[in-house]
Amino acid sequence: MFHPITTVHYLVLSAALLAIGVIGVLARRNIVIILMSIELILNAVNINLIAFSHYFRQVSGQIFAIFVITVAVAEAAVGLGILIALFRNKQTVLADEINLLKW
Amino acid sequence: MNFLDTIWLIPLFPLFGAAVMLLAGKKLDPQTRSAGHGHAHGTPAGKLFISIFCPGMVLLSFLWSAAAVMQLAALPEKVHQVIQHTWVAGLPFQMAGGTLGRFSADWGFLLDPLSSVMILVVTGVGFLIHVYSIGYMGHEGGYYRFFGYLNLFVFFMLMLVLANNYLLLFVGWEGVGLCSYLLIGFYFHKKSAGDAANKAFIVNRIGDAGFILGMLLMFSLFGSVRFLDVNQSLAGMRPEVGFGVLSLMALLLFIGATGKSAQFPLYVWLPDAMEGPTPVSALIHAATMVTAGVYMVARSQALFRLTPETSLAVAVVGAFTAILAASIALVQNDIKRVLAYSTVSQLGYMFMACGVGAYWVAIFHLYTHAFFKALLFLASGSVIHALSGEQDMRRMGGLKDKIPVTYRTMLVGALAISGIPGLAGFFSKDEILWQVYSSPWGSPALWAVGLVTAAMTAFYMWRLMYMTFYGEPRVAPEAAHHIHESPRSMTLPLTVLAAGSALAGWIGVPKLWSVFPDSFRLFEHWLEPAVPSVAAHGVAGHAAHAVEWLLMLLSVGVALGGIWLARRFYLQQPELPERVAQASGGLYTALTRKWYVDDAYQALFVNGLAKGGGSAMAAFDSRIVDGGVNGAGWMTRLGSQLSIWWDTWIVDGSVRLLSFAVKMASFPARVLQTGLVQSYALVFVLGLLAWLGYYLSR
Numbered sequence: 001m002f003h004p005i006t007t008v009h010y011l012v013l014s015a016a017l018l019a020i021g022v023i024g025v026l027a028r029r030n031i032v033i034i035l036m037s038i039e040l041i042l043n044a045v046n047i048n049l050i051a052f053s054h055y056f057r058q059v060s061g062q063i064f065a066i067f068v069i070t071v072a073v074a075e076a077a078v079g080l081g082i083l084i085a086l087f088r089n090k091q092t093v094l095a096d097e098i099n100l101l102k103w
Numbered sequence: 104m105n106f107l108d109t110i111w112l113i114p115l116f117p118l119f120g121a122a123v124m125l126l127a128g129k130k131l132d133p134q135t136r137s138a139g140h141g142h143a144h145g146t147p148a149g150k151l152f153i154s155i156f157c158p159g160m161v162l163l164s165f166l167w168s169a170a171a172v173m174q175l176a177a178l179p180e181k182v183h184q185v186i187q188h189t190w191v192a193g194l195p196f197q198m199a200g201g202t203l204g205r206f207s208a209d210w211g212f213l214l215d216p217l218s219s220v221m222i223l224v225v226t227g228v229g230f231l232i233h234v235y236s237i238g239y240m241g242h243e244g245g246y247y248r249f250f251g252y253l254n255l256f257v258f259f260m261l262m263l264v265l266a267n268n269y270l271l272l273f274v275g276w277e278g279v280g281l282c283s284y285l286l287i288g289f290y291f292h293k294k295s296a297g298d299a300a301n302k303a304f305i306v307n308r309i310g311d312a313g314f315i316l317g318m319l320l321m322f323s324l325f326g327s328v329r330f331l332d333v334n335q336s337l338a339g340m341r342p343e344v345g346f347g348v349l350s351l352m353a354l355l356l357f358i359g360a361t362g363k364s365a366q367f368p369l370y371v372w373l374p375d376a377m378e379g380p381t382p383v384s385a386l387i388h389a390a391t392m393v394t395a396g397v398y399m400v401a402r403s404q405a406l407f408r409l410t411p412e413t414s415l416a417v418a419v420v421g422a423f424t425a426i427l428a429a430s431i432a433l434v435q436n437d438i439k440r441v442l443a444y445s446t447v448s449q450l451g452y453m454f455m456a457c458g459v460g461a462y463w464v465a466i467f468h469l470y471t472h473a474f475f476k477a478l479l480f481l482a483s484g485s486v487i488h489a490l491s492g493e494q495d496m497r498r499m500g501g502l503k504d505k506i507p508v509t510y511r512t513m514l515v516g517a518l519a520i521s522g523i524p525g526l527a528g529f530f531s532k533d534e535i536l537w538q539v540y541s542s543p544w545g546s547p548a549l550w551a552v553g554l555v556t557a558a559m560t561a562f563y564m565w566r567l568m569y570m571t572f573y574g575e576p577r578v579a580p581e582a583a584h585h586i587h588e589s590p591r592s593m594t595l596p597l598t599v600l601a602a603g604s605a606l607a608g609w610i611g612v613p614k615l616w617s618v619f620p621d622s623f624r625l626f627e628h629w630l631e632p633a634v635p636s637v638a639a640h641g642v643a644g645h646a647a648h649a650v651e652w653l654l655m656l657l658s659v660g661v662a663l664g665g666i667w668l669a670r671r672f673y674l675q676q677p678e679l680p681e682r683v684a685q686a687s688g689g690l691y692t693a694l695t696r697k698w699y700v701d702d703a704y705q706a707l708f709v710n711g712l713a714k715g716g717g718s719a720m721a722a723f724d725s726r727i728v729d730g731g732v733n734g735a736g737w738m739t740r741l742g743s744q745l746s747i748w749w750d751t752w753i754v755d756g757s758v759r760l761l762s763f764a765v766k767m768a769s770f771p772a773r774v775l776q777t778g779l780v781q782s783y784a785l786v787f788v789l790g791l792l793a794w795l796g797y798y799l800s801r
Binding site for chain 1: 788
């Protein structure tokens with residue numbers, strides 16, 4: 001009755017998460033949400049890595065996923081730090097109000 | 104004792120006197136105020152020392168000179184040169200001929216008949232005037248200063264006449280000019296005296312410029328300024344036809360002489376020089392310094408006899424000055440100014456004689472003039488002394504019996520200058536008139552001018568005598584009650600000079616008077632070989648003798664006529680001068696205004712050239728010089744404005760145009776760069792998708 005969960009399901013889930021993350025990064029204004037969306041993208045990548053690791057019976061994908069998690073943590077810490085510094089200077093956390101990176 | 108080799112000592116005696124007076128005189132005469140009319144009394148002993156020492160130095164010079172002249176007379180060639188020291192040595196220069204000469208001048212002395220006459224006149228008359236000054240200046244302040252200057256003057260004058268070259272002569276020439284300046288301005292607290300001193304100094308500078316130029320020309324032609332060398336160079340030359348370089352040289356030297364000897368147009372300083380004390384007027388401005396020009400021309404006779412053109416100019420200037428000054432003297436009321444114009448006039452006579460080439464006659468007149476003019480000045484000083492400083496003849500009169508010695512001596516002087524036979528002035532003046540008439544360079548026209556001047560001379564001298572000594576006394580009451588005869592120290596020189604004025608001419612009687620033996624023509628025999636005339640004595644023959652007698656009678660006649668006219672005008676009919684003055688109208692005014700010469704000089708040179716020139720200079724300065732600077736500033740500003748415009752619009756403009764072009768070109772790229780992180784991320788994603796789409800659709 002129940003279909004076993006196959007690799008394809010994982011991949012679809014991963015793709016869905018990626019799409020949600022990308023849209024979040026591109027469309028949301030609040031930088032906190034953007035950082036969260038980036039987490040979604042990274043976790044979509046993790047699911048993808050683990051799915052293929054399971055499928056190919058190789059453990060290296062899982063190890064790589066742990067690396068990704070580690071880097072993501074560091075990334076979150078650095079990103080939030082930048083965000084706080086930015087807020088102190090600009091009194092805003094909205095990405096469309098920060099447009100210094102131009103000519 | 105050899106006095107000839109020690110003639111260099113003659114000027115040194117008075118120099119020593121001057122040095123002592125000017126360095127230590129204040130100690131000798133300490134209570135003397137430096138200048139003032141007040142009665143100042145120095146210590147009697149100091150004053151006595153000055154009164155003996157200074158005239159004594161001049162007397163020593165006189166005795167030394169007399170001894171030297173006697174030894175000179177014994178020499179066969181009658182020339183003695185002593186070169187003490189070469190003063191300016193061996194500077195090479197290029198002469199006019201192109202050859203290289205060596206410039207040199209000596210501290211050297213020359214005694215010849217000409218300079219021997221001069222030193223005897225200078226020291227002899229100078230000594231008498233020194234003695235006179237003891238009495239005249241006794242109550243004046245600055246006693247030691249006066250004698251110091253006077254001794255210094257005698258020193259420079261002796262340098263002038265004893266020098267053996269033109270440069271050393273010029274040293275003396277400038278030195279006597281300096282002493283003249285100091286003594287004219289002796290009463291320096293009086294502005295008129297200071298002005299007169301300046302005038303004398305400045306007018307003399309004009310003449311001196313001519314002298315210097317003439318001397319330089321002489322250097323470049325002959326390579327030497329020693330009299331003997333120059334004469335030797337000139338000896339081989341022929342008289343110059345037309346106006347050449349020798350004439351120019353002679354003319355330049357003569358310009359120097361017109362300044363020092365007060366000839367037209369530079370005579371204006373001499374009447375003003377009467378601001379000085381009267382002994383100074385007698386010594387410097389009558390007897391010695393003003394005759395330096397005549398001496399210099401006679402000394403340069405070798406040059407002048409080769410230049411008939413310049414000699415004509417000398418004669419004409421002399422004649423013109425003689426009659427001009429005599430005419431001004433006719434109406435002067437200041438007793439000293441009459442004598443001053445008279446001096447100018449007599450100097451004109453001397454130059455007339457030089458101009459017609461009768462050099463020894465000029466020196467003869469110089470010699471007699473020194474006696475009678477010094478006498479007249481000193482006597483006038485005695486009158487002024489008696490009247491407590493009054494100089495205006497309109498406030499004199501009737502002094503004949505009150506100051507008899509002064510009157511009698513001045514009478515001799517007046518007779519002598521008028522040309523009464525037997526007195527000194529007659530011999531020299533008559534000889535000049537005869538030479539002017541008979542010399543190949545002379546002319547009857549010049550003689551006529553001389554004759555008219557002689558008549559005028561007699562008239563103004565006797566006008567002076569009658570106004571001063573005869574008639575009703577017109578003396579101011581405060582001066583009248585202490586009229587007194589002058590002290591012995593003043594009357595003694597007067598007496599000696601009166602004797603000289605009476606007798607000095609007898610050593611130069613005319614050749615015409617052949618009854619007298621040759622010894623009565625000593626002066627001519629002494630000088631004629633040294634300064635030979637252009638012509639021998641007139642034209643021989645009885646006709647010429649008759650003419651000479653006639654001329655002599657004429658000149659005596661006009662002299663007596665002048666005296667008679669003065670007697671009528673000023674003694675018998677005192678109202679007559681006033682009537683004549685009114686009848687003559689403009690002529691009389693012109694005479695009292697001295698022919699407007701001083702006014703013309705004032706307008707032309709003082710106001711015109713000096714002040715007008717000054718304002719012209721100021722205008723030039725503010726308009727041209729400042730204008731140039733301002734114009735340069737304006738030009739710089741204009742240039743910088745242009746440069747700014749160029750910089751702003753062309754240089755900056757092109758740079759800005761370039762940047763504008765870049766900006767315009769970069770517009771599409773700039774639009775992409777929004778600065779929003781998310782838009783960049785969108786571009787990544789779209790690029791990724793495009794790449795993916797391409798990859799999958801392949």
